[in-house]
Amino acid sequence: MNNAGEQLISDVVGYISELVPIHVEEVKSKLSAITARYHIQRIKEDETHPDLHEKIDFFLASKKLEGLSQITLDGYRRELGIFAGKVKKRAKDISAADIRVYLGSLNGIKMSTIGRKLSALKSFFSWLAGEEIIQRDPTAKLKPPKTEKRLPKALGIEELEMLREGCQTVRQRAFIEMLYATGCRLSEVHQLNRDSINFQAMSTNVIGKGNKEREVYLPFKAIYHMKKYLSTREDDCKALFVTERKPYRRLTKRGIQCEIKRIAKNVGLESRVSPHVMRHTFATLTLNNGAELVAVQELLGHSSPDTTLRYARITEERKREQHKKFLVQ
Known part of the structure; x- marks a missing residue:
């Protein structure tokens, strides 16, 4: 028997002897016979179990x-x-x-x-x-800490137009239109292929969180710039967005982020813009323009309307307009 086994027997016998009178050597002998069938290893105090x-x-x-x-x-x-x-x-x-x-x-x-x-x-x-692996959940009564509620960043219409004007290549403009028009996540745009775009239906299917598939839509402006970009491609890579230099391959998510930053830098919006900000912009401007919350929820691929509600912040101008339109005088 190893040292760990001997120590275990000594600890157990010592504990039992404090509770009831026992013959120490006899109990040790019987426990030794039982533990001999097991491999016992001591866990160090600084070791994760x-x-x-x-x-x-x-x-x-x-x-x-x-x-x-x-x-x-x-x-x-x-x-x-x-x-x-x-x-x-x-x-x-x-x-x-x-x-x-x-x-x-x-x-x-x-x-x-x-x-x-x-x-x-x-x-x-x-x-x-x-799964009944443990009897109770120790986190059941633990409440998440209160956090400062900050509005998601979103561009205004003027800033969106500035970003469009800041594009210097047809590929850059295709990036901006795809991200804004669909409200897609960066990972969803990254995995798109050329044959993913249904130009006739003006839509595409993307795979979102939880491996859930949904259809998103492309307006005429986005379709125009996407076709313009694809017409410049001379490679046979199946990816929708590829590197500018050979060997042509699917542009990484980091590559898309850098390209968006480059466009934003051209118009002084570098600190304001990212692919996720484009998603926020899609949600905010669409809701401000009167879209139904449930529809925007589906378009964004949110499983809960509570997530979409974060974007339901109307502008001061929109609030004034709604007050004037609906107040009963």
């Missing part, structure tokens, strides 16, 4: 089968790995107090970041409880 890592791997495998994106899975793995490195216990032994102490020890970070970390822990422990 392997049980927690095992449960994290089970959780990630399950979420992958549910269709979560690799980006989301990587985020879960990172956050849960940090937690496991701090709270060195078996999953079933972790309490709400352990989680509070862990979150409270995180200094110098924003409340929104703490909220994101808690969200990952809630997903993990609620899954463990739902």
